[in-house]
Amino acid sequence: MDTEPPGRAPTALGDPRSDDKALGLLLASAHEAARSSLNAELRPLGIETRHFGILVxxxxxxxTSQRGLGALLGLDKSAVVRIMDELERLGLAVRKRAEHDRRAYAIELTTEGRRYARTSATAADEVSARLFGWLSPADRDRLVTLLTGILTRADDGSTGNEPNRS
Amino acid sequence: MDTEPPGRAPTALGDPRSDDKALGLLLASAHEAARSSLNAELRPLGIETRHFGILVxxxxxxxTSQRGLGALLGLDKSAVVRIMDELERLGLAVRKRAEHDRRAYAIELTTEGRRYARTSATAADEVSARLFGWLSPADRDRLVTLLTGILTRADDGSTGNEPNRS
DNA sequence: TATTGTTATACTCTATAACTATA
DNA sequence: TATAGTTATAGAGTATAACAATA
Incomplete structure (x- = not known):
């Protein structure tokens, strides 16, 4: 018989269909669970979501420069430094100097890094298939529209806490 | 007709309508932006989302016992200890001993705590109106269904990876 | 033995400020 | 002056393990 969803209880605060706090909690839970799933899938490779994003x-x-990577992925420049340190130590990427601007890097994947990028993308596809594969194209389109709408409205009024406007 | 989405670039990795990684990033961005918005709205009250959840x-x-609060809100018991320390220091809640079980607490709001619970709920309503108010009931229903589907599918497969021997 | 709560610890994510070297 | 990157630091979220008191 149907028991309650295990562990997390997204409707604990109320019904997310009518309760805003519960909807926010559901959003948080879905995100956290998705990230956790991806991390679990990447674990055998010895990397996590943050490395995966940059590799891909x-x-x-x-x-690309570090600043460019940050802009593409919504990461702070100091975060990119840390992740790049790890990727270089893993031998998956190298910091080469940009030719036209000696302040900046032109980050490149190593051969191994390219292999990891593709292997991890395949691993991620398995997670995606489970999490998102059941969505019809129309479902998916709708989800993107709804999330994008929430995102832009949040970014509009959040007291000037602008993220990466650098 | 379509220009690029402003601010954060949720489509940086690709089009979330066809790219799973971009959809995951969009989910993360929407969650983070929503939480940030709520924190900004609660800041004048001197509390944050974590306190808000427990107060409400x-x-x-x-x-309720600490363990009960954790179960309702998806928080680890050690997290509840920390938040409760803060709420007691703020004079918003008190740890009374449960009558029937001397291990557990029966956490109660103070008069001030009840006032905060309602004031902060009102503040949260303003954020919610901006973030979720534009959704039609059907939109909202759909969003809940989609997020719940993703959440349960993530929770299904992501914990089976832990060896977790005894 | 199991459970409630506490403490210690650790890792991740996000963010900022101060600094360097270039531009 | 502004930008690319580095470093240090801090707060918040998440998680686990060891422990005391109680069930």
Whole structure:
């Protein structure tokens, strides 16, 4: 018989269909669970979501500065430094100097890094298939529209707490 | 006709309508922006989202044990200890001993705590109106269904990876 | 033995400020 | 002056393990 969803109880504060606090909690839970799932899938590779994002971005966009990576992924520049330190120590990416601007880097994937980018993308696909695969194209489109609407409205009025406007 | 989404670039990794990684990033961004908005609104009261959740829950459910609060809000018991320390220091809640179980507390709001619970709920309503008020009942229903589906599918498979031997 | 709560610890994420070297 | 990157630091979220008192 149907028991309550285990562990987390997204409706604990009320019904998210009518209760804003419960809807916010549901949003938080879905995000946290999704990230946790991806981390679990990436664990055998020895990387986590933060590395994954940069690997995939570099594999896609080619050599990029740290600031560029931060802008693409919504990360602070200091966060990119830390993640890049880890990726270099893992031998997956290298900091080469940009030719035209000696302040900046042109971050490149190593051969191993490119392999990791693709292997981890495949691993991530398995998580995605489970989490998002059941969505019809219309469902998915709707979800993106709804989330984007919430995001832009939050960013509008959040007391000038602008994220990465650098 | 469509220009790029402002501020954060949730589509930086790709189009979330077709790219799973971008959809995950969008989910993260929406959550983070929502929490940030609520924190900004609660700041004048001197509390944050974590206190808000407990205040509202206590105001609604009446005296509750710490473990009960954690279960309702998806918080670890050690997290509840920390938040309760803060709420007691703020004079908003008190730890009374449960009558039937001398291990447990029956956490109660103070008069001031009840006032805070309602004032902060009103403040939260303003955030909610901006973030969620534009959703039609059908939109909202759909969003809840989609997020719940993602959450349960994530919780299903992500914890099975832990070896967790005894 | 199991559970409530406490403490210690640790890792992640986010954010800021101060600093360097270039531009 | 402004920008790319580095470093240090801090707060918040999440999690676990060890422990005392009680069930």
């Amino acid at each position: 971005t570099l594999d896609r966009a080619g050599p | 829950t206590l105001d609604r459910a009446g005296p």
